[in-house]
Amino acid sequence: MSDIYRERGMLHTIEELFCLIDTAIMEGYKFGSINEAIHCNKTVHLTFDDGYKEHLSVAKELKKRYDFSYNCITFAINIRNSFYEDKLCMDMLYQLIDKRRLNDMKKIFNIKSNNIELKELKKIFFSTTQYIEEINKYVDMQNYFLDKEEVIALSKLFSIASHCINHCYLTSLSDDDMYIELKVSKAYLSTLLNKEIEIICYPEGNHSNVINKVSKELGYKFGFSIFSKDREPKEFNINRSIPKCI
Numbered sequence: 235m236s237d238i239y240r241e242r243g244m245l246h247t248i249e250e251l252f253c254l255i256d257t258a259i260m261e262g263y264k265f266g267s268i269n270e271a272i273h274c275n276k277t278v279h280l281t282f283d284d285g286y287k288e289h290l291s292v293a294k295e296l297k298k299r300y301d302f303s304y305n306c307i308t309f310a311i312n313i314r315n316s317f318y319e320d321k322l323c324m325d326m327l328y329q330l331i332d333k334r335r336l337n338d339m340k341k342i343f344n345i346k347s348n349n350i351e352l353k354e355l356k357k358i359f360f361s362t363t364q365y366i367e368e369i370n371k372y373v374d375m376q377n378y379f380l381d382k383e384e385v386i387a388l389s390k391l392f393s394i395a396s397h398c399i400n401h402c403y404l405t406s407l408s409d410d411d412m413y414i415e416l417k418v419s420k421a422y423l424s425t426l427l428n429k430e431i432e433i434i435c436y437p438e439g440n441h442s443n444v445i446n447k448v449s450k451e452l453g454y455k456f457g458f459s460i461f462s463k464d465r466e467p468k469e470f471n472i473n474r475s476i477p478k479c480i
């Protein structure tokens with residue numbers, strides 16, 4: 235994998251993951267459901283975002299090694315990345331950056347400047363669905379994500395959350411588009427897995443009070459964010475953090 239993932243501190247190898255879990259168990263932590271984790275600060279609920287291909291083998295390993303129950307872990311699945319031909323994900327930017335394809339990026343996003351910060355690039359890319367077709371001509375995203383059969387297999391081991399249709403900032407979309415993202419992704423996964431999807435994992439953790447309200451009205455019971463600074467009601471918004479390896 236590209237060094238960019240490591241630099242962003244959002245990636246653990248399976249050995250690092252085992253080490254983190256073993257250490258937590260040694261320190262008296264338990265692994266449990268979201269509700270158990272809300273009400274007990276010695277209980278951990280594990281989550282994995284984006285439905286990467288390796289997540290199914292990670293899930294199988296965790297089941298085998300720790301015998302975690304179904305409710306201990308949630309995997310968030312993005313509809314486009316798992317089920318559609320054209321993708322929309324951060325990995326596309328990483329791939330272009332890694333191959334130093336600055337000119338391609340400038341062309342795709344119609345950028346004039348030579349100095350593009352990753353943060354800016356992300357903002358342009360994730361604020362709309364308009365670049366999907368174009369960027370897919372430049373990158374190869376085959377075998378990055380779990381396919382339909384693998385998502386079904388994963389859902390038999392652990393709980394599944396919606397990670398929307400498109401991996402866009404929900405706060406950048408129109409109210410109608412935001413509503414569709416929340417509603418259709420829930421319906422798609424619930425039908426596919428024959429089980430009501432009750433968790434929305436906001437892409438890049440991006441959300442607002444309005445988005446929370448719509449999510450609740452649509453029947454979501456929890457909204458996953460990340461490094462959230464807001465003091466939101468703990469009962470709905472689950473503010474996650476990425477554990478550091480020792």
Ligand SMILES: [Zn+2]
Pocket residue numbers: 283284397401437438
């Ligand atoms: Zn994501």
